[in-house]
Amino acid sequence: MPTPSALENIRIVLSRPSHPGNIGAAARAMKTMGFASLVLVQPRRFPDPDAAAMAAGADDILAGARVVETLEEALADCSLAAGLSARRRDLSHPASALRDAVPGLLAAAVAQPVALVFGNETSGLSNEELARCQRLVSIPANPAYSSLNLAASVQIACYELAVASGGFEVAAARERMAATGEDVAGFFTHLEATAVESGFLDPANPGRFMERMRRLYARAGLEREEVKLLRGLLWRLTAKR
């Protein structure tokens, strides 16, 4: 399945990351969601064995990462830069919740490069960095503890963009052969007859037993194979009596 093209136009920019392990974990997070373009602004240590270790199989993202001196350089060809923050701050920009911001980011990314900018692990985005962004995007978090790990923020942002772009499907379930109406009707007739025959169900005063059974199995959504098993059991139980 091809990577949705809007995602190819979205780059992840980590500004002044302190811990190379976080760079590696961010690369892994990006790759799981189909992103490839990573730009590092003044990383404290990079390349670094800790980055490689945390990247797991995403070393290609690290190998292709661009290292630059200024955020301006990282954003030079971008039509839109969104600063990510989980922190409450005295905002110079109005902040959008991530999910609300995603459609606008994807729309912009159809035509031109778009950047998601993540600040330093401890200090976050500075006001100067924020001033280079046209959007401020917040990941809604527990106000009592909004300390999202850097790579965790990258993971959530990339996940939201990937879901919104309709990118990846969930693995399909094993082929189910649903029971037909005839299968199901045969089962209920069988069940009712067995219940009556056993003395459990009084045909003169059946109450809601069959209604409850129909509701239960309707909720489950019977498969053909399951009907066979259930009827096999019923046969066996009545043969034994």
Add this chain to the structure above:
Amino acid sequence: MPTPSALENIRIVLSRPSHPGNIGAAARAMKTMGFASLVLVQPRRFPDPDAAAMAAGADDILAGARVVETLEEALADCSLAAGLSARRRDLSHPASALRDAVPGLLAAAVAQPVALVFGNETSGLSNEELARCQRLVSIPANPAYSSLNLAASVQIACYELAVASGGFEVAAARERMAATGEDVAGFFTHLEATAVESGFLDPANPGRFMERMRRLYARAGLEREEVKLLRGLLWRLTAKR
């Protein structure tokens, strides 16, 4: 702001986690999204300094974690258990994408405990573990690289549940004093007069200049303070001529 009550009924179960660092990172991920209940089934090492280090400020979650011997024990009082997987597998249960599964999980959690079950980092959930779950939930991921880190999976799942439960608000922007219609009209009159006076705009043949300006500033959403600054600039420029 109180934690939404459905979230209190949701526990995170890590089955056979190998790396204590992942337990700590999962605790941090949980806490950022307002979750507190962590159950560990046969963790290889716990408690452990690596877990504490990765938990950052979420040591309370680790301190309150329950360690049990079997998944059955972890789920004994749960009305619903959902197994999480990013992997394609020959599914015994039909899998739902996380976002589709969330409303059902939250609805069940209003009344009774609900568990999200995460398997071992390397091997994922075994078929036996999966058989203890009533739902299989997948995080849609890049089919070419679906290797989500354990704590990253916990982060995404908790984020989805928190967003869907309407839990946390994004930090409000600094109070904006939007310009009134009168402010804006005054600005455009001023701008047009200045443009004509300067010779830039020919009143006999104005083209679409003012229309473009109106569109631009409408998009930006002018603040009262900004109108003052722009008009101050216009005055200054015309005074200079």
